[in-house]
Amino acid sequence: MYKRIFVTFFVAILVFVNIAFSEESFLEKGNIPSLKRVFSADSDKFTFAIIGDKTGGGEQNWPIFDRAVEEINLLDPDFAMTVGDHIQGYSSDVNAMEKMWKEYMEHLSVLKMPVIFVPGNHDISNTIMYKFWQEKLGKTHFSFDYKGCHFVGINTEEHQAPESATAIKEFSDFLVSDINKNKSAKHIFIFMHRPLWLEDKGMWKNIDSALEGSNYTVFAGHYHNLSSSIINNHKYIVLSATGAGLDEFPAPEIGSFHHYTVVTVDGKNATIAIVRPGNIMPETISPTELHKKLESSVSMKFEMPVPIVKEMATGKFTLILNNEIAKPLKIKLNVSGINENLWKVTPPETILETASGEKKQAVIEFSYNADSLSALPKINIEFYYDGKLLYKQEQKIEFADTNSIRKIDKWAMGVVFDVPDVKDKTSAEAETIVYNYFPTKLGPEVGSKIYFGTTAEAKNGMLDLDAFYEKADYAVAYSQAYIYSSADTTVWGAIKVDDVASVFVNGNQSSRVFKLKDSGGQFDFFPMSLKAGWNQVMVKCADLTGGWNFTFGLDDPQSKLKFSDKSQ
Ligand SMILES: [Ca+2]
Numbered sequence: 001m002y003k004r005i006f007v008t009f010f011v012a013i014l015v016f017v018n019i020a021f022s023e024e025s026f027l028e029k030g031n032i033p034s035l036k037r038v039f040s041a042d043s044d045k046f047t048f049a050i051i052g053d054k055t056g057g058g059e060q061n062w063p064i065f066d067r068a069v070e071e072i073n074l075l076d077p078d079f080a081m082t083v084g085d086h087i088q089g090y091s092s093d094v095n096a097m098e099k100m101w102k103e104y105m106e107h108l109s110v111l112k113m114p115v116i117f118v119p120g121n122h123d124i125s126n127t128i129m130y131k132f133w134q135e136k137l138g139k140t141h142f143s144f145d146y147k148g149c150h151f152v153g154i155n156t157e158e159h160q161a162p163e164s165a166t167a168i169k170e171f172s173d174f175l176v177s178d179i180n181k182n183k184s185a186k187h188i189f190i191f192m193h194r195p196l197w198l199e200d201k202g203m204w205k206n207i208d209s210a211l212e213g214s215n216y217t218v219f220a221g222h223y224h225n226l227s228s229s230i231i232n233n234h235k236y237i238v239l240s241a242t243g244a245g246l247d248e249f250p251a252p253e254i255g256s257f258h259h260y261t262v263v264t265v266d267g268k269n270a271t272i273a274i275v276r277p278g279n280i281m282p283e284t285i286s287p288t289e290l291h292k293k294l295e296s297s298v299s300m301k302f303e304m305p306v307p308i309v310k311e312m313a314t315g316k317f318t319l320i321l322n323n324e325i326a327k328p329l330k331i332k333l334n335v336s337g338i339n340e341n342l343w344k345v346t347p348p349e350t351i352l353e354t355a356s357g358e359k360k361q362a363v364i365e366f367s368y369n370a371d372s373l374s375a376l377p378k379i380n381i382e383f384y385y386d387g388k389l390l391y392k393q394e395q396k397i398e399f400a401d402t403n404s405i406r407k408i409d410k411w412a413m414g415v416v417f418d419v420p421d422v423k424d425k426t427s428a429e430a431e432t433i434v435y436n437y438f439p440t441k442l443g444p445e446v447g448s449k450i451y452f453g454t455t456a457e458a459k460n461g462m463l464d465l466d467a468f469y470e471k472a473d474y475a476v477a478y479s480q481a482y483i484y485s486s487a488d489t490t491v492w493g494a495i496k497v498d499d500v501a502s503v504f505v506n507g508n509q510s511s512r513v514f515k516l517k518d519s520g521g522q523f524d525f526f527p528m529s530l531k532a533g534w535n536q537v538m539v540k541c542a543d544l545t546g547g548w549n550f551t552f553g554l555d556d557p558q559s560k561l562k563f564s565d566k567s568q
Pocket residue numbers: 466471472473474543544545546547548
């Protein structure tokens with residue numbers, strides 16, 4: 001007794017040392033970041049697939065079978081097995097049998113690995129079919145070895161043999177002696193069509209006793225319904241169909257769905273994966289070239305003239321769908337959130353559909369009020385590829401070309417104020433306090449007291465307040481610049497901000513409040529009225545936490561305006 005414990009302990013140590021060594025060899029020694037797991041010790045690790053019943057109904061299910069075959073090719077197992085019922089059968093006409101097998105083989109032969117067949121009741125439905133199998137396909141029962149494992153194919157239709165009593169006896173003797181000879185195989189895999197352990201317990205008993213002491217797993221088909229059990233620590237699995245007739249139900253727990261099976265053999269373990277066709281894809285499913293073509297298939301253009309104060313401006317949005325791919329493309333567009341007092345949108349909804357090679361466009365007309373841009377409508381776009389939704393996108397109205405915005409790049413910087421009362425608040429509460437710091441007039445902290453001293457440079461138009469104010473959080477500051485216009489005019493102002501800002505022109509608030517969480521980092525636009533001569537522009541900007549910056553510019557394509565950071 002003591003001796004045994006000692007031996008077990010010694011073996012355990014050996015295993016441990018072995019594991020530690022193999023991992024250390026390159027993961028630990030190389031300091032390679034990894035999940036610490038042991039590599040397989042089995043250099044003969046392999047996989048095989050199992051294809052389920054194709055027949056017994058299911059004449060219309062070739063697409064399911066074909067998809068399974070494509071996926072098995074991608075998973076690339078060493079070989080595949082079947083569990084019978086390849087053809088509809090139940091015929092005594094050899095020509096008909098040949099035709100059926102030809103059809104099956106046309107679909108199966110897409111596979112690039114060997115496939116080993118086990119007969120089912122549809123393959124051997126009578127003695128003529130039994131003989132046909134022997135002549136055209138080979139043995140009705142067989143065994144073979146692969147990488148230390150033993151595979152056994154059982155014919156559950158042996159009663160169709162010409163001398164059936166003799167055949168069954170021979171077949172039973174073969175199985176018992178074959179299994180006895182291979183008892184010590186790493187793993188014995190047994191395949192049959194009808195689950196004998198449920199249907200022919202007498203026959204199964206002989207095989208079962210032969211299997212005693214072996215490491216084995218049993219697979220069958222026929223029921224078109226997945227159902228697995230463990231008997232005496234061995235897995236017995238009835239596989240569902242791969243294309244045979246069945247009523248498919250979404251809950252996999254009741255096993256009524258099409259699948260194939262992938263078995264990974266690693267040492268004594270066999271990991272069984274049930275795969276529903278439809279989700280294994282080649283990497284080429286999503287080529288970069290297609291991405292590019294899809295991206296360039298949609299183009300849009302806003303022509304939104306700057307409004308004249310108190311009058312309606314008229315602009316338009318043109319959406320072009322240029323289909324240069326093989327599949328149809330469709331765009332569903334609708335404009336929502338229209339405040340009818342301020343906006344007129346015609347039409348508010350439209351659909352563009354293009355076949356391969358077609359190009360179409362839609363035009364949406366907008367009338368909008370100059371003074372009241374506080375509620376902008378939203379353009380919602382749904383883009384469909386071959387009838388499938390590719391993406392949903394909310395397109396903001398672009399009042400000017402963001403690429404040609406003239407950005408102000410020098411600002412006179414004011415002093416910084418801490419937002420009071422944010423200590424001990426949750427971040428949501430602190431956020432509300434900061435937003436409340438943006439009433440429609442200048443804040444209480446503003447007056448002659450703001451001293452605009454140092455000039456800061458906005459790199460590529462972006463003024464980094466976090467850098468200037470030494471990473472302040474929950475802070476407010478004012479930045480000032482001057483704009484010269486030769487005449488009274490209204491132009492589009494554009495601003496991008498982290499986290500919140502509003503704009504004052506000549507001391508009056510002339511924009512709504514802009515928030516990063518609303519703009520998603522894109523430019524927001526507002527009509528900005530300038531008088532002839534120099535105009536003072538002040539940006540009131542606050543930070544919650546993290547980065548703090550704004551980018552401010554004007555739609556001034558002809559560079560008529562002049563900018564300065566100093567009062568002139
Ligand atoms: Ca900050």
